[in-house]
Amino acid sequence: MKEWTDQRIPIWVPPLPGEALDSWLEAYARRLRVTTHVFMAFVGLRGSRPSRMTERLSGSEREILSQVTGLSPQELAAMTLEPYEGLTVTFKSGQDGMNRPPTWRYYGTHSRFCPACLDDTRGRWLLAWRQPWSFACLRHRRLLLERCPACEQFVRAQGTRVGGPSKPAHCTRGRHRTEGCRRVLVACGFSLAQSPAQILPASGLVLQAQQHVDALLQDRFSQPGSARTQLHDMYSLGWRSLAGLATDLGSAPRVVHQVLEETGGAMPIQTHAQDATDVRSIAIGTALARLADPRPTPADPKLFEWILKTSDQLSTAQDGSSPSSRATAWRRASPHLSGYALARLDADLTLIARVRYGTAAPRPYWRSLTQDQIRRRAASLPDKLWPSWTMRLLTPALANGRSADRFRRAASTLLMLPGTRLDYGPATALLDHKPNAKARRMLDSYPQDVLASVIAQLAWAIDEQGAPIDYARRRRLFREDTIRLDLPALNTISTKLGWDSEPARTRLIRWHLLDLLLGSSPESVQDKITTHHRFRLHMPRPLKDFLHDQAEANLERFGIDEPVRWEPPDDWATVDTWPGFDSDNIDHGLASHLAAAGFSEALLVRELGLTTTHFRLYCESLGITITPSPKPARRPTGRTRGKGVPRVGPLAPDQLHDRYIKQKMTTAQIGRLAGCSGSTVSQALREAGISTPQRRPNGVFERTIDRDWLETEYRIKGRSAPDIARELGLHKNPVIKLIKKYEIPRNTPGLHSNPFAPLDIQLSPTMAAVNRTPNCVQRLRHLIQLPGQPHVAAAAKALGLRDSVLRYQINAIEKTTGFPVITWRTSPLAATAPGRELLAEAELLLLLLDRHSSQTVTGEPQPGRRSAH
Numbered sequence: 001m002k003e004w005t006d007q008r009i010p011i012w013v014p015p016l017p018g019e020a021l022d023s024w025l026e027a028y029a030r031r032l033r034v035t036t037h038v039f040m041a042f043v044g045l046r047g048s049r050p051s052r053m054t055e056r057l058s059g060s061e062r063e064i065l066s067q068v069t070g071l072s073p074q075e076l077a078a079m080t081l082e083p084y085e086g087l088t089v090t091f092k093s094g095q096d097g098m099n100r101p102p103t104w105r106y107y108g109t110h111s112r113f114c115p116a117c118l119d120d121t122r123g124r125w126l127l128a129w130r131q132p133w134s135f136a137c138l139r140h141r142r143l144l145l146e147r148c149p150a151c152e153q154f155v156r157a158q159g160t161r162v163g164g165p166s167k168p169a170h171c172t173r174g175r176h177r178t179e180g181c182r183r184v185l186v187a188c189g190f191s192l193a194q195s196p197a198q199i200l201p202a203s204g205l206v207l208q209a210q211q212h213v214d215a216l217l218q219d220r221f222s223q224p225g226s227a228r229t230q231l232h233d234m235y236s237l238g239w240r241s242l243a244g245l246a247t248d249l250g251s252a253p254r255v256v257h258q259v260l261e262e263t264g265g266a267m268p269i270q271t272h273a274q275d276a277t278d279v280r281s282i283a284i285g286t287a288l289a290r291l292a293d294p295r296p297t298p299a300d301p302k303l304f305e306w307i308l309k310t311s312d313q314l315s316t317a318q319d320g321s322s323p324s325s326r327a328t329a330w331r332r333a334s335p336h337l338s339g340y341a342l343a344r345l346d347a348d349l350t351l352i353a354r355v356r357y358g359t360a361a362p363r364p365y366w367r368s369l370t371q372d373q374i375r376r377r378a379a380s381l382p383d384k385l386w387p388s389w390t391m392r393l394l395t396p397a398l399a400n401g402r403s404a405d406r407f408r409r410a411a412s413t414l415l416m417l418p419g420t421r422l423d424y425g426p427a428t429a430l431l432d433h434k435p436n437a438k439a440r441r442m443l444d445s446y447p448q449d450v451l452a453s454v455i456a457q458l459a460w461a462i463d464e465q466g467a468p469i470d471y472a473r474r475r476r477l478f479r480e481d482t483i484r485l486d487l488p489a490l491n492t493i494s495t496k497l498g499w500d501s502e503p504a505r506t507r508l509i510r511w512h513l514l515d516l517l518l519g520s521s522p523e524s525v526q527d528k529i530t531t532h533h534r535f536r537l538h539m540p541r542p543l544k545d546f547l548h549d550q551a552e553a554n555l556e557r558f559g560i561d562e563p564v565r566w567e568p569p570d571d572w573a574t575v576d577t578w579p580g581f582d583s584d585n586i587d588h589g590l591a592s593h594l595a596a597a598g599f600s601e602a603l604l605v606r607e608l609g610l611t612t613t614h615f616r617l618y619c620e621s622l623g624i625t626i627t628p629s630p631k632p633a634r635r636p637t638g639r640t641r642g643k644g645v646p647r648v649g650p651l652a653p654d655q656l657h658d659r660y661i662k663q664k665m666t667t668a669q670i671g672r673l674a675g676c677s678g679s680t681v682s683q684a685l686r687e688a689g690i691s692t693p694q695r696r697p698n699g700v701f702e703r704t705i706d707r708d709w710l711e712t713e714y715r716i717k718g719r720s721a722p723d724i725a726r727e728l729g730l731h732k733n734p735v736i737k738l739i740k741k742y743e744i745p746r747n748t749p750g751l752h753s754n755p756f757a758p759l760d761i762q763l764s765p766t767m768a769a770v771n772r773t774p775n776c777v778q779r780l781r782h783l784i785q786l787p788g789q790p791h792v793a794a795a796a797k798a799l800g801l802r803d804s805v806l807r808y809q810i811n812a813i814e815k816t817t818g819f820p821v822i823t824w825r826t827s828p829l830a831a832t833a834p835g836r837e838l839l840a841e842a843e844l845l846l847l848l849l850d851r852h853s854s855q856t857v858t859g860e861p862q863p864g865r866r867s868a869h
């Protein structure tokens with residue numbers, strides 16, 4: 001309160017806590033023994049009506065009242081409805097008066113009252129009584145009143161102009177009386193404190209509802225958004241439960257009757273849609289709304305269900321039952337509440353509608369997006385669904401490169417739908433996709449529950465949490481002709497990797513740079529999509545890092561400060577079971593360790609229990625690089641040409657024989673004749689069974705066969721030179737020469753070539769010794785059959801061997817291992833403890849070997865062949 005000044009009224013009447021401005025002004029005037037009309041004129045506010053001032057004070061009103069009463073402008077504003085703007089009242093902008101409030105149709109222009117409170121305070125009125133949400137007095141457990149029982153008019157605190165100062169707690173509304181030949185307006189004068197009011201049961205549902213609402217209104221400063229949303233939902237449920245009473249009282253759950261009972265037993269007056277303004281209707285609606293509020297779960301699920309059901313009946317009758325009309329009916333409710341209302345339709349909806357309205361999500365959620373929000377969502381989405389999410393969502397049935405790509409595009413498009421009226425086609429346009437009917441059709445065969453749920457969850461999470469990449473901008477800025485690739489730096493890296501500069505590879509690298517920036521596969525005309533996938537998978541680490549730096553440089557060029565790549569965190573959408581593979585179930589440590597150790601893709605795929613496509617998505621998501629198996633790159637080719645189509649012309653076997661053997665033409669010369677490359681000629685020679693002696697220029701092998709690779713194959717994997725030569729499609733001599741030239745220490749003579757070398761798998765020391773012995777594959781095959789056989793003779797019989805031969809074979813293995821593998825004396829036969837480990841390893845190796853040879857058509861080394869040393 002301000003200092004005492006000359007302008008202040010020399011008598012001080014303090015306001016009561018929570019008192020409305022008009023009530024306080026009326027009390028002040030009474031204290032000064034004048035009417036408020038006179039009082040207002042006296043303080044310099046002639047023409048201002050206290051009832052209207054209690055809605056919102058004008059600047060000058062606040063100023064003047066503050067001067068004459070000593071209350072601060074803030075204290076004065078707190079006695080008006082102004083702080084509730086947008087929450088419970090709506091002011092007309094720039095002028096006096098109010099528009100329809102956000103909730104209910106009670107404008108707060110008159111005041112409700114508790115007779116007992118008026119009695120206690122000798123006629124002081126609370127501001128809360130002008131709120132639509134006030135319907136009960138918690139202190140006196142009364143339903144509030146709003147009309148004078150005598151004159152049946154709405155009451156208010158402000159007195160009349162005539163008849164002198166008002167009497168506290170008496171009806172001030174005028175009524176006309178004829179005096180002689182004049183009609184005069186006199187106050188009704190009924191003692192409002194004596195009005196009979198409905199008594200509410202202590203801790204009954206109505207009083208609980210009032211407490212709940214009061215707490216929400218208290219929260220309005222700490223959490224304005226949340227209070228507004230909750231009041232909105234209460235209103236949505238409140239008026240619908242009133243409408244439900246009129247629609248189908250018969251099926252109403254017990255609690256509805258209890259609330260009616262508490263408020264006097266009769267039906268509420270206003271049940272038509274959203275029109276309720278009277279205190280009793282609002283009390284009933286609010287009490288029911290509180291019990292039905294679905295967040296976090298409805299206190300009374302049956303009531304919630306009944307409200308949704310009757311509301312559906314009502315809106316179907318009015319607007320039809322389409323999901324869009326339903327969505328419109330709930331558009332003012334919170335996204336969660338409207339989501340629940342729409343979720344009732346889920347079973348009847350198409351995939352597109354389920355995605356659009358999010359009806360399949362575990363916590364239904366729906367709101368209508370603005371154009372701006374739609375644009376923001378589109379900007380957050382890459383052309384193709386993020387790899388880790390694709391990995392979880394892609395079913396094994398769709399796990400092949402092309403289907404996976406289609407699926408990724410389709411899923412990314414679907415992410416545009418939640419909260420919009422877009423259809424699939426227009427959504428593709430927003431992402432600058434070409435419409436792809438195959439992708440769209442593919443979705444029909446996909447498990448729709450999961451897709452509809454996950455897409456909706458992800459879309460809403462992206463809207464709420466935001467994505468750190470603006471793909472719309474990237475799509476605008478980066479195209480194949482606008483991205484920059486530092487070619488000199490690329491050349492340096494290529495040289496280090498031992499690559500010569502090939503335009504085709506540079507094209508691939510540009511393509512991958514664009515892919516990194518756009519999260520998409522740009523339409524590729526010249527190369528097969530699998531070429532790109534394989535290139536990405538085997539991209540050497542230095543090149544991968546280089547591309548990442550290049551992507552950053554391209555972003556920097558446009559002043560864009562974003563991560564190059566980003567994926568929504570795993571917990572942005574949940575389902576019970578993923579149709580694809582949950583990367584949570586994959587041992588990341590093991591995966592990157594195996595990848596770094598140079599294990600082949602096929603082996604990793606098996607080890608991790610994935611499909612190749614899922615494995616590649618996994619690698620893409622985590623940036624794992626698989627060391628390329630040298631075979632496909634170095635072996636001239638393992639494929640046979642166009643199954644069964646015979647070579648013709650210069651490549652026909654007889655002509656080849658003639659030119660190559662008799663005329664001693666080179667492969668290059670024959671290639672020129674045939675119009676193909678020299679290596680094709682070599683291939684044709686091999687197909688024709690013509691051996692090709694080494695005719696290469698000096699030093700060609702140093703350039704094409706890497707020393708590290710050769711040492712690994714020869715020394716570490718223990719393969720013989722002929723074995724390696726066979727893989728490279730060469731004679732053994734150049735390989736032996738190269739081993740000498742590289743000064744790789746020679747293998748101990750007498751050791752056999754490791755038959756498991758093609759598997760790229762790390763062997764235990766014991767197995768590494770066993771596999772260099774003669775005929776070891778066959779011996780191991782026999783060995784693993786032994787446990788469980790009754791005795792050696794039976795085992796030998798089962799294997800079609802004499803038992804002495806079997807014993808000899810096993811003894812030979814045990815001589816190498818240095819420990820017994822099988823306990824001979826038990827029946828049935830069993831493995832020893834170290835034997836069990838060896839057998840398990842042998843079993844795995846043999847299995848892998850069988851698969852490997854079934855996958856490879858030609859050029860496989862024969863296991864156990866004697867080396868040349």
Ligand SMILES: [Zn+2]
Pocket residue numbers: 114115116117118137138139140141142
């Ligand atoms: Zn009271």
Ligand SMILES: [Zn+2]
Pocket residue numbers: 148149150151152153171172173188189190
């Ligand atoms: Zn009256």
